[in-house]
Each structure stands twice: as C-alpha cells, then as structure tokens.
Amino acid sequence: MHIIHQSALYLHIAIGSCALLVFWIPVFTRKGALDHKRYGRYFAYAMYAVSGSGIGMASLDLLFPLEMHAAEASLTAAQAENVIAQVRGFALFLLSLSILVLTSTRQGWLSMLHKAERSALRTPAHVALCSSLVIVGSVLFVSGVIIGSVLFMIFAVLQVVTGLRSLHYNFKAELQPKEWWIQHLGGFIGSGIGAYTAFLVFGGRRLFDSIFGDSFSDYSIILWVTPGIAGGIAIGYLSRHYQQRFSGDWAIKHATLRAEMFR
Secondary structure, three states: OHHHHHHHHHHHHHHHHHHHHHOHHHHHOOOOOHHHHHHHHHHHHHHHHHHHHHHHHHHHHHHOHHHHHOOOOOOOHHHHHHHHHHHHHHHHHHHHHHHHHHHHHHHHHHHHHHOOOOHHHHOHHHHHHHHHHHHHHHHHHHHHHHHOOHHHHHHHHHHHHHHHHHHHHHHOOOOOOOHHHHHHHHHHHHHHHHHHHHHHHHHHHHHHHHHHHHHHHHOHHHHHHHHHHHHHHHHHHHHHHHHHHHOHHHHHHHHHHHHHHOO
16 A cells, blocks of 8 residues: 555655646646647646656555555554644645646536536536535534644645536536636636645755754745645636627627728
8 A cells, every 4th residue: 555655755755846837837828729728738648647656656645544654653642632632634735736736627627628518517426526625625624623734724725616616617507608618718827726735745845944954934824825825816717708708798899999900
C-alpha cells in the first residue's frame, strides 16, 4: 500500500508541476486558435491525472493513516491518535481539492466539447461527481469548524458553491447565448485554483517554512487563499465580459459601428 501511495505521490508532483506551467498557455493564446485548443487539452488531461492520483492518495491516508505516514514509528496511544487526526484532516482537504479539480475540469471540458447540448453534463456519473463536491465540501466545512481551520471553511464554501452552480447550469431550462463558453472558462480557471492551492498548501508550505521559519505561519493563510481570490475575481470579470459580448445589445452595437465605418 505504501508503495502505491508513494508512486501516486511522485506522479502527482511530476504531472502537477507541468500542469501549473501549461495552464498559462491557453490563458494567453488566442481563444479558438490551434495552440489554445491543443494546450487546453493537455492541461485537461494533466488535471485528470493529478486529481485521480490525489483522490487515490487521500483515500489511502483516510483508510490507513498510520501505515502511510508512521509505519516505522513507535508511538504511544495518544501520539498515534494525534497523528491519525492530523493525517486524516489534511487527507480530507486533499480529497476535496482533488474532487474540485476533477469536477471543474470535466465541467469545463464537456461544456466546451458539447456547447449548448448538455446531455453529457446530465449523465449519472457527472451528476454524481458534482454532487460529491457538494458533499465533501460540506464535510470539510464541519471539519473546519471543529478544528478551527479558516482555510478549510473557505475552501468548503468554494466547493459547495462550485458544485451547486455546476448542477444548476446542467439542469436549468434555458441557456443564455454562448453560456457554455463562460462555463468552460469558469471550469478551467476553477481547476487552476485547485491546482495552485494544492501546490502552495502541500508543497509551497515546506519551501516558505524553510525560508521564513515560524514567522511564515502567521501569514500562510493569506498565501493559500490567494489563488482562490484571484481566480474568483478572474471568473467574475470574464463572466461579465463575455455575457455582455454575447448579448444582443453588444452584437447590435458592434454591427452598427461596422456599418458606420463602411458607409
């Protein structure tokens, strides 16, 4: 079991590191261009691998916390209980982030692939995935309240809202013009939020602790929630931008301007 866990960890780190860089190529390339589509697809595949390995590791940590992290240690009953609580707490957070990444990536990918045709978003598998994000987010929030973790509570709210919005989009009666495009952007940006948060919390924490020592712990929450805040602002801005762009008023305005230019 430990070998499986370590193999999943190495895969998670290697592919996740590449995905953090690839994420920016579709962001800065022209939408609809060949590079945008190609690297967007690469990013989606990478996020599937990252989320899958994350779910695998988190599941093993939840089921076998001591075997995964303290198999060789001689612990008292109290020490073992403390290790189990800490391992399972972070495992729950990793599991929730992995489900967030998987749900957001799949939601954004299917929305772009099928556009206004939403039957693929209403399959039992995808509905269960979106619902599982709401469930795990709710559990994470309760856990955050119990242990007093603001980080857990913030991301729990993000996960519940993301899951509910995805379900609402999948089943609402009518879509606005090209609303699938906005859903695509939101899904992939949400996936990037989860990826960068996982990097900062699980990898960046060690780096910054080694540089700043104990003083970093007082400000770590700011760094860890930065991807969520920045991503949320980006999603809100882009959603409003493209809603205006795809609305009838925008089209009429620009058609009128073009007509005036060529009179």
